[in-house]
Structures are given as C-alpha cells and as structure tokens.
Amino acid sequence: MASDLMEPERIPLPELDAAFAAIMSEIVATGVAPHYAELAGTLGIAPIRAKALVKRVIDLTPGWLHPGTDYIASFPPFNNQPTQYRVSIDGEQRWFAQCAFEALAIRWLVPGQIVTVDAPCLLGGDPLRIVMRDEEILSVDPPTMVGYTRSVVGGDVATRPFR
C-alpha cells in the first residue's frame, strides 16, 4: 500500500474515476476545484492518497497544476485560476473556462442550463458573448466572431501520455 501511494501510475482506474468525478462535481457546483486535502475528505481517504490521485488525474487529462505547487490551476473545461473567459450558468457568473474551446464544452456538464461566455477580443478588447444551451448555440455576438488557435489541440504531444 505504501508503495502504491507513491506510484501514481499504479493507481487503479476506479480510484481515478472517483477522484475525477469528485473534482468535476465540486467545480461545477462551486466554480472552484478542491485542494487535495479537501478531496481526501470527500473520498474518505488519506490526504497523501488524494494528492497522488490529483496528480495522476491531471496527468491523464488536459489540465495542469500551478507550477511548483499542488494546486489545481486548470481542470478542463474549467479553470481554477481566472481567465478572460468568464462563464455564467443560468445567469450566475462563478466560473472560468480554460480557453474558448473548453468554454464551448461546459454546456455538456450542465444539461438544460444556459451557459454564457463573456470574453474580450484579444486584438481590440471588444466585448464578445456566446450563449448556449445543450445542443443549441442561442446567440453569438457579434455574429462575425471567430475562434482561432495556433496550438495543436491537446497541447504538446510530448506531454500527452496516451494520445
């Protein structure tokens, strides 16, 4: 058991499933990802185990920890650290998206609810707004709005362990 605690790659998938679900549930509900010590309480496990779970879950998904810390900075589609992508759900602004891509994916976690993304244009700072609900894009303002990335989807391939 002790060695398992220190070897994230040997953690059984059901534990990782539970950790991912708990973190996602918390951030959907509150807009904030839990610290591993808080996650430990939720899952009924030791903090050191929760810390290993967090690290492994982050390794397997496109999120990241704040460098040099154990704090979840990004847990897509959300960002724990504020970004310019402010997300409102049913009119309440409490969330931030990892990027504009991921902002468009938040609706899948809140079925039936209206998701509004407000962000400034990176060039001129003009306000932009997208409103969605489930499969529907309810409005894009201005309608000329585009998305653009100069990065490979999923980030640097060398850091993607299974893709």
Next chain:
Amino acid sequence: MNLFRSEEHARDWEEYDPAMAHLVRPVEWWADTFSAPMFRERGRSDFISWVTSPEASGTFAELRERMAPPRPDVRATTAAAIALSNVEVSVVDGASPDDRSVEQQLFGQWPAAVPVEIARHWRNTARAMIVAIPAEPLSDVDQQLWTETRRSAVRDIQAATGWLARADVGAGDVRLTHRLAQMGWQGQVADQPAWTAMEQSARAILKCRALAELT
C-alpha cells in the same frame, strides 16, 4: 483557442501564425468540434476509465483529424516527409517486393544514435513510410497506457499524412511513439516479436511502395 471579433481581427493578432490559418473558424464550427465525445463524456462517473480506453482514443483521433491542416499529397516527396516528421529517415531506392537485401539495408542504416532496444527503424520512401512501434513498454510505463499511446500514434500519423502506412512492433520507448504522434499516423498495429515485426515492416514498406505505384 481564442476569440476574436472577426476573422480580420484574428489575422491581425500579433501571435497569429499563418501556418495555422486553417483554424480560423466561426464559433459554430468550434462549438460543433467541442461536441465530440471527449467533451460530452466528462460528466460520467468512470471518465478516466473511458478516456484511457480505445474508444476514447479513437474519438480523440477524429478530433485531431478535424483540426488537422490540409493533407499533403499522397505522393509526397521524401523531403516533405522529413520536414513533417522531424525525424531522421533513410530512403531505400530500387526496391522490389521480393528484394530481401532491402531488409538488410533498412536495418543496417538505422542511425546508430538510436538504441536498438529502443527504436527499430523509421523508413520513408518517396511514397510511403513505415515505423516499428514497440509492443512492450519500458518497465516504468503502464502497459495499458502504452498500448493506447501506440495505437493512437498509428492512427494519428496516417490521419495527418494520408500515406499508406503500417506499423509493426518490437522493443521500444514511449518517447519514440510521442514523436510518431507529432506526425500523425494511421495504420494497422500487429503485435509481433521484434524480429518478426522488423521483417514484416520491411515487407510492409515494399507493399506500400507497390500500392503507391499503382495509385
């Protein structure tokens, strides 16, 4: 991804990269892109199990395919292949499907800097490319993770290049597979002992060349 007021705004952005011009897209296109299973499934209770499964790897490959730049000509030149792969490759000229000396050329020319037990060979002809992808991971790499990495790399490479391709397996290193994934590749993966795989790879190259010449 970033949002811009208009296409002109995106193109005027100081970090705009013309090489990625194909990804200036309307919001609706991105919304559709981010409707892929990879994103829809995040609410499931077994997401990590699912996302590390072959099913999820396939959906991610489809996503990357959707976002891939226009494909190169299937008859891409060797120079183009090298530029794409950013990996040392060698060309085997004058091969015929029954020429076993080609296999000796393939194995004999593999760069000495690449440990035999890590990476077997990369080879590129003018019309086809072949690579050996290891069946067994290094001791510190999870077997399931390795398998999925290997398979997705195969899919990715051909998705990006459109080349005829086949991957066989031998001993190797996850770092090699990451380099494969940078290219995009799709083909068949056959789990074979190293030597058998190498032989099959050599033959697969010849088959690819033969097929390319027919098309």
